[in-house]
Amino acid sequence: MKVTQRQIQxxxxxxxxxKAAYDEFGKRGIMATRTSxxxxxxxxxxxxxxxxxxTQEELITAVIQNFDERITKRTHELAENCSGVREVLSSQLQGIKEFEAFYTxxxxxxxxLPxxxxxxFVALQSSMSFHLNKVLQQEIDKEEIVDLPIYFIFNTWNGLINYYLVNSDxxxxxxxxxxxxxxxLLDNFMKLINCKKVKYK
Known part of the structure; x- marks a missing residue:
């Protein structure tokens, strides 16, 4: 079926x-931004x-869905070839940085929010943990990372990052x-979960 010029516009x-809503939400806050x-x-x-x-709720949901798709794709691109926990966590930080204002x-x-x-948002957190889960289990099995539940390690890391972002002011x-x-944050978190004494710059 041929797409018309009107449909393209x-x-x-x-x-x-x-795009405008995403930018305004990042600057003003999601709930504080008016449709006008x-x-x-x-x-x-x-x-x-x-x-x-x-509705405004439909707009908010559409923006978050679009954001979810973008950050998930970017995080997978960054983490795809990572071979260790530190690399995966670093790629997650890089992905967040590229969308920092809105993510915060x-x-x-x-x-x-609706x-x-x-x-x-829950789905986003699951997708962000996907690569980490794989390498964490490998390094726990090799006794390189402390043997804690994987969800606990991921939630602790996420909580640390989110605390700093929420209190960015x-x-x-x-x-x-x-x-x-x-x-x-990455250096100190790795010290917490590493079984061996590791020094980072």
């Missing part, structure tokens, strides 16, 4: 709205937003938390 407008703010940033009328998304807003506001959005005001603290 409609899809381009939808993508522009999603998104319309202005996208260069469309307020009514055009609702021609593509029936997401973890701050997740409990306030149920569909929260479900996608304290740890790195006006800067990237990952840029400023990523290496330090």
């Amino acid at each position: 409609k899809e381009q407008t939808r993508k522009r709205i999603l 703010d998104v319309a202005k940033a996208a260069g469309v009328s307020h009514g055009t937003i609702f021609a593509h998304f029936k 807003r997401l973890i701050v506001e997740i409990r306030l 149920e569909a959005s929260r479900t996608m 304290l740890f790195a005001p006006g800067e990237s938390v990952i840029d400023r603290y990523g290496d330090e």
Whole structure:
């Protein structure tokens, strides 16, 4: 079936709205951003937003779904050829850094978001743990990593990163938390879970 010029324009407008909403959510906060703010940033009328998304909740869910797909793809690209726990954790940090502003807003506001959005966030965490689970088990079996439940190691790492991101105004005001603290967090976490005494710079 041939795609018409009108359909192409409609899809381009939808993508522009999603991009504008993503940017505004990262700057203002997800729940604090009005649809009129998104319309202005996208260069469309307020009514055009609702021609593509029936409600604000539908727009939020669509933006998070789009983000989920992007960060999952990027994280898999970065982690695909990693052979050890440290490399996988480093790739996860790099993936978060590329989407840091929005990811931070997401973890701050997740409990306030629509149920569909929260479900996608859980799926995102599962996909981010995929590569780590594989290498963790290998290194636990080789007695290189402490023998703790894999979910506990992943949740502890995630909790550490998320704590720093949520409190970015304290740890790195006006800067990237990952840029400023990523290496330090990674080094110290590896010391915690490594069975051997390892020194990192």
